[in-house]
Amino acid sequence: MAQANSTISKKIVLDPITRIEGHLRIETELKDGKVADAWSTGSLFRGIEIILKGRNPEDAWLFTQRVCGVCTYVHGAASVRSVEDAVGLTVLPGNARIIRNLLMGAQFLHDHLIHFYHLHALDWVDIKSALAADPTKTSDLAVKISPDAPYIDFEAVRNRLETFVKSGQLGPFAAGYWGHPAYKLSSEENLLFVAHYFEALRQQARTARMHAIFGGKNPHVQSLRVGGVTCEEDINDTRIEEFRTILEETKDFIDNFYIPDVHVFAEKYPEWWTLGGSDNFLVYGEFQESDKRESLLFPQGVIFNGSDKVEPLDTLQIFEHVTHSWYEGTEALHPDTGETVPNYTGLNTSDRYSWLKAPRYLGLPMEVGPLARILVAYLTEQTGQNRVRQTVDSFLKKFRLEIGSLNSTLGRTAARALETQIIAEAMFEWIDALETGEGAYAPSNIPMFGEGMGLNEAPRGALGHWINIENAKIANYQMVVPSTWNFGPRCAENIPGPVEHALVNTPVADAGRPLEILRTIHSFDPCIACAVHVLDRKTARKYQVKVM
């Protein structure tokens, strides 16, 4: 075990980061047992924007959707929105708006469940310790933390785990940081989470069926079109009831497992309410609840320096820096006018070190995602009657926390759970508002020339697509995505990105097994396939890479 108190600085390279979407490398420098500095590297580049050039704008969403198969809906949705903006389509048929909200809502429910149980929980839960649990005590504990949860036979779960471990084939659980001193849960709590890990694996498959009902399949829903949705035949009583049943089941799972389980972390890991925060937050807003653009469940806005004031968003203040990324040039450009030529020069943290660009708002790094959404919504809504405000207040009260405590690693994880609950509740109102027998698609003509912007909130945060149309074809396409905001490298002024910043001061008990670093990285739910993109306004032939 490395000395926690050494004053000698030490480098830790984590590559690959697992339990994420995509390919990510994180390097940190430790001093006095804490992270002093961090560098985030996206290590895969596919060039989807280049591939889009010259194609039909109506087809774009099917391409961009494949940016990510985890948040499988969001890039399709942002794309059709950008084309609709170019077309000048501001109001969709009511059913289309509602179906899109339901598909987006289902995306959040599914995505956040998988993130919590399968991508994040093992940072806090020691699987091996669960073997020592007393199943009877675990049952008592389960009833105590969640009285309405369905019965689980914890003895069977423990036996199953034991058989699995004895087989010597540990699969995904092999070589975890088991026994690490930063694991604080009791054996019974650990066994509870093992059971919930398996339960959630089944629940997510059921929850994903909501997408299949109005989207044909999941992953990669196939029912969007510029001007609405194609699933008009499915807007009938039988399908609506089928959807509602799965929504109810998912809502029960959130209330009886997800939320109480977050409470367990909140109690057992109090120091993580003070670590891993950010300075600035940005939200585009999502879930338009009427024909009015501004009627959003999660409102738009920005917050600077952790203040309690929400400022209006001006999308013209978004610039992407490439000084520390593998692209030619040093000039920061707006997504509408960006020009980028890939230029891989080897990994050098003092120079260029990522395929991710560094987006900045008014020159500042901005955190996006659940924490940003909850903070902006909470601080925008001053009345206690608001749905977001009520849910957040009751959580804060339970743990005697202030709103500022949410700006932390654990706060980010809690914010994700709270918004899952808020969205699930709202979805019942949306499904009731569908009108059977009414249409959900209004055909439109793609203009010869035009430009459009499609903004939304993906589970991981603010997502923007920008399109330029010339001769009815895509002349230029640009995406600025959540994990680029969160995991991007330093900018021209050498200011670290949000994750690079949030990692500073993280205590690391054992440099060989940096469990604590993973907690903060995973609290952002990285999606790196989304994050790496390139735009080339000129010709694809100009695209060259120099290997050095």
Added chain:
Amino acid sequence: MTSESEKIHRVSQKGMTRRDFMKFCGVVAGALGLEASFGPRIFKALASDQRPPILWLHFAECTGCTESVLRTTSPWFDELITDKVSLDYHETLMAAAGETVETLLYETAAKYAGQFFCVVEGAIPTANQGVYGMIGGRTMVSIAKEICPKAKAVIAIGTCASFGGLPAAFPNPTGAKGVKGALGRSFNVPLVNLPGCPPNPVTFVGTLASYLLLGKLPELDDYARPVFAYGKKVHEQCPYRDKNEDRCLEDIGCKGKRTFNNCPSVKFNDGTSWPVQAGHPCIGCSEPQFWDRMTPFYSESEGRGGEWDD
């Protein structure tokens, strides 16, 4: 010799009831186009003590194929990884990170050389010595060249791993290729392509079960796709195929006549729906080069073609 009752006992201890398990065997037999009487043989093949190791490699991908397999319901995914196979390397799910998992990959590949299944998700970027995709400081193409030849069989899951897919669409900026294209003619390990964007999890589970049951790969077509899943055109199985039926989508670009897959018969997400049922034309997502050959999607005209390096 193990009696049936002992085996059932062992299966139920592993977390699956006999009834569930027999149901699963029935689904697999159905997917493989076998008689129901094959059920018991599948049962035997899948209840063995040693779970076959799987090393799952993620390259230039979107993780949609992993997500698709997570949606399996017969068996459920937890049953698949605790009772049927040993998922020894899978970056999206594994607890360990960094150097530890790199070591795990190479050690497991050496330990189970000739015995493990290698599942490849995503295309392999080959331009400029493969710098567009790196894991642990190594290019994806070099990792593929080291691991794949050691496998008992390679399963290329999804259109990207099978044929290059999205990253290989014109103008293929990163020189992305499918497994066969990237590893070249000298690569001689049995290969199965399971294209689709993403493919149905039933196709993946059926392929695994077929190997475990018969000890060999299922019958493959010229593109190395299992005939049991890709033997018929989407259009042939489509319930709306009659042009007089007002739900036929041919005039808005449905590619069902040019696409081999099981979507209309198996459907997705436990039989919930499939794209044409949701009113959207088939985009031909399991065919080579579909991003070029099947676009524009909402038109009856043929696409640009484009080069396809198998």
